[in-house]
Amino acid sequence: MTDLVPARFLVTADASPGLxxxxxxxxAKRDLMADAVHAVREGDVVHAEFVLEAMPAEMVHLVAGNMGQVIGVQAVRVEQASRLRAVA
Structure with missing residues (x-):
């Protein structure tokens, strides 16, 4: 059985259409859907947050890596499990 964990992906990227x-x-390609999405544009930069209440633990680093490969992404930070619960 797959362990499910909460995860939050915090992305900083260049503002561009289609980001x-x-x-x-x-x-989407892993059949996952975010429970919450929030994005704010500050000039030429976008700060985006994607929250999943439960996702397979083994997919967290894969999703983060793929997000980091998107053109214009400057940084991806992941908060998981106990750290996420403390914030919520």
Whole structure:
């Protein structure tokens, strides 16, 4: 059985048309859907947050890696399990 963990992906990227769908692609291709998405544009930069209440633990690093490969992404930070619960 697969362990499910909560995860939050925090992405900083260059603002560009089509950025958000490209960031959702790594989730969609794994049949995952974010429970919450929040994005804010600050000038030429977008700060986006993707929250999943439960996702397979072994997919967390794969999704983060794929998000990091999207053109224009400057940084991807992941918060998992106990750290995420403490924030919520």
């Amino acid at each position: 958000l769908p490209r960031l959702l692609q790594p989730l």
